[in-house]
Amino acid sequence: MPAGLIERYRDRLSLEPGDPVVTLNEGSTPLIPSPALSERVGAEVLLKFEGANPTGSFKDRGMTVAVSRAKGRGAEAVICASTGNTAASCAAYAARAGLRGAVIVPEGKIAIGKLAQALMHGARVVALRGNFDDALRIVRELSQKHPIELVNSVNPHRIEGQKTAAFEVVEELGEAPDALAIPVGNAGNVTAYWRGFQELGTAPILYGFQAEGAAPLVSGQPVAHPETIASAIRIGNPARWEEAMAAFTASRGRVAAVSDEQIIDAYQWLASCVGVFCEPASAASVAGLLAHGLPTVDHAPPPQRVVCVLTGHGLKDPDTAFAKAPSVINCENDLADVERAVFD
Numbered sequence: 199m200p201a202g203l204i205e206r207y208r209d210r211l212s213l214e215p216g217d218p219v220v221t222l223n224e225g226s227t228p229l230i231p232s233p234a235l236s237e238r239v240g241a242e243v244l245l246k247f248e249g250a251n252p253t254g255s256f257k258d259r260g261m262t263v264a265v266s267r268a269k270g271r272g273a274e275a276v277i278c279a280s281t282g283n284t285a286a287s288c289a290a291y292a293a294r295a296g297l298r299g300a301v302i303v304p305e306g307k308i309a310i311g312k313l314a315q316a317l318m319h320g321a322r323v324v325a326l327r328g329n330f331d332d333a334l335r336i337v338r339e340l341s342q343k344h345p346i347e348l349v350n351s352v353n354p355h356r357i358e359g360q361k362t363a364a365f366e367v368v369e370e371l372g373e374a375p376d377a378l379a380i381p382v383g384n385a386g387n388v389t390a391y392w393r394g395f396q397e398l399g400t401a402p403i404l405y406g407f408q409a410e411g412a413a414p415l416v417s418g419q420p421v422a423h424p425e426t427i428a429s430a431i432r433i434g435n436p437a438r439w440e441e442a443m444a445a446f447t448a449s450r451g452r453v454a455a456v457s458d459e460q461i462i463d464a465y466q467w468l469a470s471c472v473g474v475f476c477e478p479a480s481a482a483s484v485a486g487l488l489a490h491g492l493p494t495v496d497h498a499p500p501p502q503r504v505v506c507v508l509t510g511h512g513l514k515d516p517d518t519a520f521a522k523a524p525s526v527i528n529c530e531n532d533l534a535d536v537e538r539a540v541f542d
């Protein structure tokens with residue numbers, strides 16, 4: 199039986215002894231070698247496919263711990279602001295725990311699969327006429343005013359749960375990779391990986407990638423109106439700003455931007471040439487490696503083995519897939535017609 203994260207790592211997590219375990223057997227996601235990507239990057243690249251989590255993104259790692267702790271504290275409801283995946287995960291774990299869930303999403307700006315999940319799991323879904331940063335500000339205030347647990351990555355238990363991805367990578371490789379490439383939105387995940395690696399006494403180079411139209415960490419100032427096709431990282435004022443920047447510096451890595459065009463190219467190439475379908479935001483990590491290579495500081499040797507985090511599943515966002523993929527070929531119920539359709 200595959201165990202969830204809490205069962206695997208409880209002694210290294212932040213739960214209290216009496217807390218219940220609210221789990222969907224998240225984690226233990228595949229680390230997939232990619233010879234084709236390795237060749238293009240000039241180093242061995244492995245893909246940590248977080249789309250294989252129960253709700254289709256890495257958010258489940260943090261949510262199992264945050265919702266278990268919330269339930270242990272006697273909370274009756276959980277709330278989050280979300281670009282989509284946190285909402286889906288929060289709704290699922292709330293359902294599992296028998297808690298009420300509420301999610302605030304930017305109106306019209308979240309992928310349709312994520313919305314379907316949040317609704318199906320029975321959360322109250324509120325579409326805000328504002329962006330993610332506005333939604334986060336509002337849920338922070340609401341959770342101060344009402345007895346409702348905030349489960350965004352400002353919640354420390356989220357980071358605790360998410361650090362287990364670093365544990366898995368090191369366990370599977372037998373050592374830390376030389377570098378880790380990761381998309382950065384609210385900057386919770388990069389903070390969590392760094393904590394996980396540090397707790398194991400390791401320090402791979404961290405390469406973070408933001409979308410050009412939503413790259414506050416690259417420009418050094420908040421972006422008032424973030425824009426990118428990669429909706430999961432459309433964030434202008436990351437909550438974990440300082441911690442993420444400290445991690446990039448300490449790891450001798452850096453954060454850089456990639457264009458939507460580079461993101462979409464990587465997204466399509468991964469699906470059609472590597473066999474891995476991730477969502478656009480996830481492809482930012484691959485786009486970043488392809489666009490920026492493996493820079494090092496102080497004449498350090500270039501990394502030889504790189505883990506690239508693919509944060510969420512491609513099925514989350516069918517609209518973008520249909521907009522970018524070739525179309526279906528219609529044909530008559532006739533052998534010759536089908537033959538032409540298949541072989542021409």
Ligand SMILES: *Cc1c(COP(=O)(O)O)cnc(C)c1O
Pocket residue numbers: 255257283284351381382383384385386387388430431477479480509510511
């Ligand atoms: C949440 C999310 C991110 C960004 O993670 P942060 O912790 O906000 O930096 C990237 N990709 C996907 C698919 C996500 O759901």
